[in-house]
Amino acid sequence: MQLAVDGPASAGKSTVAKIIAKKLSYVYIDTGAMYRACTVIARNHQLDYGDEAGILQAIDEDGIELKSEHGEQKVYVAGKDVSKEIRTPEISANVSQVSALPKVREKMVSLQRQMASKTNVIMDGRDIGTTVLPNAEVKIFLVASARSRAERRLLDFKERGIESKQTVDEIEQDIAARDYKDSHRKISPLKKADDAIEIDTTNMSIEQVVDAILAEIKKTQKIF
Numbered sequence: 001m002q003l004a005v006d007g008p009a010s011a012g013k014s015t016v017a018k019i020i021a022k023k024l025s026y027v028y029i030d031t032g033a034m035y036r037a038c039t040v041i042a043r044n045h046q047l048d049y050g051d052e053a054g055i056l057q058a059i060d061e062d063g064i065e066l067k068s069e070h071g072e073q074k075v076y077v078a079g080k081d082v083s084k085e086i087r088t089p090e091i092s093a094n095v096s097q098v099s100a101l102p103k104v105r106e107k108m109v110s111l112q113r114q115m116a117s118k119t120n121v122i123m124d125g126r127d128i129g130t131t132v133l134p135n136a137e138v139k140i141f142l143v144a145s146a147r148s149r150a151e152r153r154l155l156d157f158k159e160r161g162i163e164s165k166q167t168v169d170e171i172e173q174d175i176a177a178r179d180y181k182d183s184h185r186k187i188s189p190l191k192k193a194d195d196a197i198e199i200d201t202t203n204m205s206i207e208q209v210v211d212a213i214l215a216e217i218k219k220t221q222k223i224f
């Protein structure tokens with residue numbers, strides 16, 4: 001069983017995907033974390049974020065691993081836990097440039113398909129329903145207004161005890177800029193798959209979104 005969850009930045013993809021993975025005992029795969037790890041690698045090697053050949057070689061040298069530790073997903077680069085580092089504003093600001101590099105995408109998509117071939121998965125990202133898992137049994141496309149997504153992200157920082165140097169307006173601008181780049185790139189842009197179910201979560205709680213997705217899964221009558 002393959003469940004695909006796509007949508008713009010901070011629409012709630014990873015939060016709901018993690019909850020559903022736990023409920024159904026599926027493996028959760030955060031593909032955004034993989035592109036963020038590629039960006040950390042480019043930065044660590046002091047490469048230009050557009051240097052496709054250099055970044056590819058550095059990814060091969062360092063290696064990216066996703067590990068589940070105590071129910072939490074951790075990201076390792078060159079054997080080092082970079083789970084916090086991948087979320088910094090610097091990485092967020094540059095990840096869209098790295099993720100638009102065709103050969104970087106090719107490599108990540110191949111890894112993602114490999115992971116999804118082994119077990120039941122719920123995978124979140126931008127191109128899961130359109131490109132990575134076009135035959136996924138259930139495809140969800142989550143959206144929410146840019147303002148509410150920026151407010152959620154700021155609250156998320158506060159709750160995790162991270163002091164945000166950015167105001168809500170600045171976060172909103174960054175999110176909008178990233179959405180624009182992700183939607184307008186040539187390869188696998190952020191786009192709702194024709195057979196995906198769109199859910200606008202602007203005025204929905206996390207529980208309501210989870211229930212709406214579980215109801216869609218139930219409709220396939222493949223589980224429960």
Ligand code: CDP
Pocket residue numbers: 008009010011031032033035036095096097099100124125126127128178182
């Ligand atoms: O958590 P947030 O929504 O901010 O982003 P993310 O899911 O961590 O993804 C970070 C970036 O990786 C996105 O802005 C895209 O540029 C890229 N990405 C992608 O191109 N394809 C995916 N399947 C997932 C992420």
Ligand code: CDP
Pocket residue numbers: 007008009010011012013014015016152153155156201204205206209
């Ligand atoms: O993975 P993605 O970037 O799409 O978003 P996320 O990191 O799962 O969600 C961003 C923030 O929005 C988190 O702090 C969630 O708790 C919050 N959220 C929310 O307040 N209401 C929802 N319906 C979904 C997410």
